[in-house]
Amino acid sequence: xxxxxxxxxxxxxxxxxxxxxxxxxxxxxxxxxxxxxxxxxxxxxxxxxxxxxxxxxxxxxxxxxxxxxxxxxxxxxxxxxxxxxxxxxxxxxxxxxxxxxxxxxxxxxxxxxxxxxxxxxxxxxxxxxxxxxxxxxxxxxxxxxxxxxxxxxxxxxxxxxxxxxxxxxxxxxxxxxxxxxxxxxxxxxxxxxxxxxxxxxxxxxxxxxxxxxxxxxxx
Numbered sequence: 253x254x255x256x257x258x259x260x261x262x263x264x265x266x267x268x269x270x271x272x273x274x275x276x277x278x279x280x281x282x283x284x285x286x287x288x289x290x291x292x293x294x295x296x297x298x299x300x301x302x303x304x305x306x307x308x309x310x311x312x313x314x315x316x317x318x319x320x321x322x323x324x325x326x327x328x329x330x331x332x333x334x335x336x337x338x339x340x341x342x343x344x345x346x347x348x349x350x351x352x353x354x355x356x357x358x359x360x361x362x363x364x365x366x367x368x369x370x371x372x373x374x375x376x377x378x379x380x381x382x383x384x385x386x387x388x389x390x391x392x393x394x395x396x397x398x399x400x401x402x403x404x405x406x407x408x409x410x411x412x413x414x415x416x417x418x419x420x421x422x423x424x425x426x427x428x429x430x431x432x433x434x435x436x437x438x439x440x441x442x443x444x445x446x447x448x449x450x451x452x453x454x455x456x457x458x459x460x461x462x463x464x465x466x467x468x469x470x471x
Contacts (some may be wrong), residue, residue, distance in 0.1 A: 258306045259315040259323070262286075262296040271326060286316060286326060288347040294318070303343060307331075310394030312356050316345060324353070326390065327354055350390040357382045358393055364401035366409075366433055376400060378431045383411075384423040391419040398430060407433040 265276075265283065273283045278389055281297040282304075296318060306314055307328065317323040326345035334341050347355065366376065396416060402469050403409050412426030 257313055257315055257325070258302075258309075258311055260298050260302050260306065261319065262298045262316050263316070263319045264388075265295040265297055268295055269314065273342070282340065282343060283341040284345055286318075286324060286345045286347065291347065291348075298343070300340075304340065310359065312347070312358075312392045313389055325349065325389070327356070344357075348389050350388065351391050353383060353385050353386060354389055354392070356392055357384050359395045360398050360430065361395040362398045362400055362431070364399050366400050366403035373435050374433050375435075375464065377434055378430055380430050385416070386418050386423065387417075387420040391417065393417050393420060396420075401457055403431075 258380055265272075277300070280300050282300040284296050284298050284303075285293055288445040296316070298316070303314075303419070310330070313327055314323060315323050316326050324345075324347050327348045328343065328457060329346040330344035331340050332338060332342035332344075344470050360378070360380055362376075362378065385393075385396075396414065398409070398414055400409065402413055408429045409431050411424055411428045411430055412425060414430065416422065468469055
């Protein structure tokens with residue numbers, strides 16, 4: 253990993269359930285569960301601010317130091333969000349070792365501007381915001397840098413044009429398009445076609461159902 257693994261303090265949760273979890277979140281604590289490597293799952297709470305800070309800095313792996321227990325190296329396996337989708341309310345942490353090979357999603361960081369995008373009416377659209385990769389835990393990058401200035405000719409940038417860190421393998425093929433340059437008219441036309449299809453299809457289905465209902469009444 254290209255950054256120091258943060259160490260977070262945790263406490264065991266004695267009381268489980270949504271009511272107690274709500275109280276813990278109100279106190280600035282984030283409910284979490286630690287599992288894996290043959291050990292029994294452990295419900296804990298972690299300082300919410302510390303956990304979210306680690307996530308915002310691109311940390312996929314954290315050291316969790318449980319009060320009165322051992323320190324485990326854990327992969328952030330899953331995040332559960334509230335019903336509005338704007339806040340993390342629970343974290344799943346899987347015990348790992350640094351040489352273990354895992355599959356994770358890494359954010360794509362786009363930099364630079366293609367020459368073609370500098371022309372009036374052309375814009376850059378991103379087909380991917382994150383990339384699924386396989387690598388050792390110690391090699392998980394914070395992000396994958398995508399240099400858009402590499403789009404020297406043509407109108408697309410493929411995964412094979414992106415330089416990945418050593419030991420990091422993408423799940424997608426090299427010819428998978430990451431971003432493309434489109435004219436504003438192309439984007440508008442595509443959006444209009446999608447909207448038209450979404451609004452007309454239910455009307456056709458409804459009409460068929462009405463006709464069938466009429467035939468049944470006649471019978």
